[in-house]
Structure formats: C-alpha cells, structure tokens
Amino acid sequence: GQEETPEHILELKDSEVKVEKFLTKEEKAKLEAQRKKEEERLKALQADNVGKRGLTDMMNGTLEVKKDLEMMEEALSREEWMDKPEEDMSEEEKILYRQFLEKEKEIKEKKRKAK
Numbered sequence: 001g002q003e004e005t006p007e008h009i010l011e012l013k014d015s016e017v018k019v020e021k022f023l024t025k026e027e028k029a030k031l032e033a034q035r036k037k038e039e040e041r042l043k044a045l046q047a048d049n050v051g052k053r054g055l056t057d058m059m060n061g062t063l064e065v066k067k068d069l070e071m072m073e074e075a076l077s078r079e080e081w082m083d084k085p086e087e088d089m090s091e092e093e094k095i096l097y098r099q100f101l102e103k104e105k106e107i108k109e110k111k112r113k114a115k
Contacts, residue, residue: 072107076100 023031081089082097089097 072103072110076103076107 081093082100086094
C-alpha cells in the first residue's frame with residue numbers, strides 16, 4: 001500500500017500524534033478571538049429569533065405549559081386493576097388508586113387553568 005513507498009514512510013498524520021499540540025501566544029489569541037466571535041454570533045441569533053418570539057407572543061407563553069401537561073398525562077396511565085370495584089381492592093391498591101385520582105384531578109385543573 002501507500003505506507004510502504006519511500007515517500008510516505010516519513011509522513012506523520014495528526015491522528016498518530018498522541019500529545020497535545022503546543023500553541024503559541026498568537027495562535028491562542030486567534031483561537032480565543034474566533035471563539036468569542038462565534039459566541040457573539042450565537043447570542044445575537046438567540047436574542048432576535050423572530051419565529052420563536054412570535055410564537056411565544058401568539059401562544060401567550062402557554063406552549064411550555066401544554067408540553068408539561070402532555071408529559072404528565074403520558075406518565076399517568078390507568079392500569080387494568082383500577083377498573084375493579086374499590087371493595088375488591090387490597091389496601092395498597094386503594095392507596096395507589098386514590099393517588100391516581102388525585103393526580104388525574106390535578107392535571108385536569110392545570111389544563112382548565114391553561115385555557
């Protein structure tokens with residue numbers, strides 16, 4: 001292959017070097033300036049994101065609330081044993097069932113407030 005030809009034997013690839021490259025003061029200053037410039041560019045983009053700002057204004061800040069409610073609903077799932085009458089449930093099941101009903105009521109209340 002290419003590694004066996006005399007011209008390529010003495011070539012060194014960056015991936016073969018295991019130590020960190022030494023940077024001169026000028027190189028460090030240049031890298032720092034590039035980093036600051038990129039940071040400022042990203043900050044400017046975030047500061048004036050017309051689409052996001054418009055959506056937030058239009059939704060009156062309810063976008064995050066709806067996402068939170070959807071996540072809470074997904075986390076709250078009614079299990080099969082909850083369909084049987086309360087008198088047939090064990091003490092532990094009754095406690096879990098009441099907690100489920102409380103969470104369900106809480107989510108409905110939050111939904112009502114979000115509208």
